[in-house]
Amino acid sequence: MGNTHLGWKAWISPILLILAWWWVSKSGHYSTDVLVPPQDVWLSFKELLSSGELFQHLSVSLTRLAIGFLVGAASGVLFGILMAVSSQTEAFFLPTFQALRQIPTITLIPILILLLGVDETFKIIIVFKSAFLTVALAAYEATKGVSKNYFEVAKIYQLSTYSVYRKLVLPAIVPPVFTGLRIAFSRSWTILVAAELLASDSGIGQMMQLGREMFRLDVVMVGVVITGIIGFSIDRILKLGEMKLIPWQNRQLS
Amino acid sequence: MPSIKVILRNFSGVRGLVIPILILFTWDWMARQDATHAYAFSTFSQIYAGLSELLISGELQNNLYASVGRALTGLLIGASLGFVTGTAMAFSRVANILIAPLYHTIRQVPLMGLVPVFALWYGNGDTSKLIVVSLSSFYPVVLATYESMHQVEKKYTEVGQVLKLNQWRVFQKIVLPAAMPQIFTGISFALAFAWLSTIGSEILFSAGSGLGNLMMNAQQASRMDILIIVTIVIGLMGYGMTLFIQKLGLYLFRWRK
Numbered sequence: 066m067g068n069t070h071l072g073w074k075a076w077i078s079p080i081l082l083i084l085a086w087w088w089v090s091k092s093g094h095y096s097t098d099v100l101v102p103p104q105d106v107w108l109s110f111k112e113l114l115s116s117g118e119l120f121q122h123l124s125v126s127l128t129r130l131a132i133g134f135l136v137g138a139a140s141g142v143l144f145g146i147l148m149a150v151s152s153q154t155e156a157f158f159l160p161t162f163q164a165l166r167q168i169p170t171i172t173l174i175p176i177l178i179l180l181l182g183v184d185e186t187f188k189i190i191i192v193f194k195s196a197f198l199t200v201a202l203a204a205y206e207a208t209k210g211v212s213k214n215y216f217e218v219a220k221i222y223q224l225s226t227y228s229v230y231r232k233l234v235l236p237a238i239v240p241p242v243f244t245g246l247r248i249a250f251s252r253s254w255t256i257l258v259a260a261e262l263l264a265s266d267s268g269i270g271q272m273m274q275l276g277r278e279m280f281r282l283d284v285v286m287v288g289v290v291i292t293g294i295i296g297f298s299i300d301r302i303l304k305l306g307e308m309k310l311i312p313w314q315n316r317q318l319s
Numbered sequence: 320m321p322s323i324k325v326i327l328r329n330f331s332g333v334r335g336l337v338i339p340i341l342i343l344f345t346w347d348w349m350a351r352q353d354a355t356h357a358y359a360f361s362t363f364s365q366i367y368a369g370l371s372e373l374l375i376s377g378e379l380q381n382n383l384y385a386s387v388g389r390a391l392t393g394l395l396i397g398a399s400l401g402f403v404t405g406t407a408m409a410f411s412r413v414a415n416i417l418i419a420p421l422y423h424t425i426r427q428v429p430l431m432g433l434v435p436v437f438a439l440w441y442g443n444g445d446t447s448k449l450i451v452v453s454l455s456s457f458y459p460v461v462l463a464t465y466e467s468m469h470q471v472e473k474k475y476t477e478v479g480q481v482l483k484l485n486q487w488r489v490f491q492k493i494v495l496p497a498a499m500p501q502i503f504t505g506i507s508f509a510l511a512f513a514w515l516s517t518i519g520s521e522i523l524f525s526a527g528s529g530l531g532n533l534m535m536n537a538q539q540a541s542r543m544d545i546l547i548i549v550t551i552v553i554g555l556m557g558y559g560m561t562l563f564i565q566k567l568g569l570y571l572f573r574w575r576k
Contacts, residue, residue, distance in 0.1 A: 068479045071415075071416060074416045075419070075420040076420070077416060077420075078418070078420050078421050079415075079420055079421060079424060080418040082421065098439075099439070099440065126559065154335075156335060157335065157337055157338060158338065158435060160336070160337055160339070161335070161338045161342075164339070164554070167554040167555070167558045168550055168553065168554040169514070169519070169523060169553065169556075169557065171431075171515065171518060171519040172518055172522075172531075172550050172553050172554075173544055174337045174522060174540035175534045175535060176538075176543070176546045176547070176550065177524065178538055179538055179543055179546065180359050217519070251429075253359075254429055255429035255430060255431055256431075258429045258431050258520060259429075259434075259522075259523065262432075262435065262523060263522065263523060267448065267449065270432070273432065274435060276435060277438050277439055277482055279441065281419055282439055283437070285435045285439065286436070288432065289432055289433065289436060291430040292429055293424070293425075293427040293429075293432070294426035294427070296427050296429060297427040308485070311383055317457055
């Protein structure tokens, strides 16, 4: 159901929706507090942009996201591979790992607030946890899925450990790990926005929360659109990276 | 005498317990340190006392009941709407052209990011929670329904034409049965999302009951014991639901190889 094959027709319904939104808000049936006109959202977007407020919030949120996600994803890949190749690590960690996986990350928000307070640490840890578990699982399952026969062939050819990983494990696990990365990213972004809504003094989520408290639906709407665009763009970047790294998969953008 | 293999298998089970036990005892030990630690950690006996307190007052049961009810209601609403929407998109080109772009655009917004919007429109309680939960189960069912029916349609409708079946019979006798397993997979995803967003919406919308609300109250009262108990209950419920729907799928589609 990709939009690509629809061409220009993909624009029909979004434009109709915005027209309907504009028309209904103009008709005056609803107060502008409840149904803010689209042009007001655009105006507050420009205002937030020129005052530097939006940029400020975004850079705070994206820094949290980058630190938590990068550290979480990198250690997740390593831990997942380790758990798959070392039966000792697997025996010690897999049960705990599987149990933790059953707990939705958002459930950990109240616990982490009580343990760490509402500072930066809490937000970075929650993004880290969300990225780490998802990526580790993808890497673990992908590495487990590499056929034993390949390892035997590698043994016959007396490949060094480095070559085994470089030539055999890595190419085999890159596609599923990339899928894991994209899922992990979307989860991390959602959980960060939730954490910022709940307890924060800065960030895009806090901007929306403040808008909610002050009945500024226009500010909230700007936040909704921006979080959507960021989620979408980074997913696209990961997808493009995937296509560059794994040309043989020849997947379509969807 | 048990074989060596059996002993080894038992031993590997024991190894899996090492880390949980270490965590538990560190936790208990931390709670017994000074007052600042006791504030954040809680001992086994505190957790046990908290559990019996929650059970006797009925708080745990009531809130669990509220959350499960919300998740299932949201799943029912979201999955039904998703099924209808997906079907419309699979059979009507116009519906697909109109709905697909909106579906893909709105889905980009993190679900929890919509919380302030619903809060302003529908308040801080049950209505907003239910919308979030329904929406979370709507997305996967639309996708599964559309894709499975879209694939089936091409392959088998010709058979229907040969047999001179009308559109409704083709849908009922050919498309629906063939698409059902994949739609069911979509519904099982939807159940997982519904449970997740139930807890999430209860944490973010402060009014009303539910396990998430119980947690937020416990957090404000610094009751780590209650937080731990509720977290475990949420994990177990999620696990139980996943297991249940997997078994149900195996049973329903046992005719498939």
